[in-house]
Amino acid sequence: MSRPRRLLCYLFLLAGAAGFLAAAQTQSNQQTAVAQKVPVMDGGAGPCSLELTVTTPDAKPVYAATIKVHITYGFAGLHKLDLEAGTNADGKVRFIGLPSRVHRPPLEFQASKDQLAGTAAYNPDAECQAKHDIILETPKPPVSK
Secondary structure (H helix, E strand, O other): OOHHHHHHHHHHHHHHHHHHHHHHHHHHHHHHHHHOOOOEEEOOOOOEEEEEEEEOOOOOEOOOOEEEEEEEEOHHHOEEEEEEEEOOOOOEEEEEEEOOOEOOOOEEEEEEEOOEEEEEEEOOOOOOEEEEEEEOEOOOOOOOO
């Protein structure tokens, strides 16, 4: 085989290997993007939304923390809504479809994971589209009298 043909064969082999590596990298990036997708809980009761990030005191994200909220809204608080969602690997979750006016604001979003707990206060009347952080800590024992 002549030298130019041999070089051409090597170039084709290198191009094929580079294409294979690029395809593998693209698939890896797509898997990472899917794993980091923020879970969304839709209340279907209004235009407001809240994105929460749950962390430990040393700022590490908390995976699979449970966040609960009880919402009363409408005339005299006759409508009630209980929502619950879990966080992704980045400690994030998003609540959408929240009412813009609630009965007795602010809403308390309560997060927990194992023995850790934390809360975030959110008033949709003051901030319809918001982002808040919740730091999970060990609850302090009640003070006895």
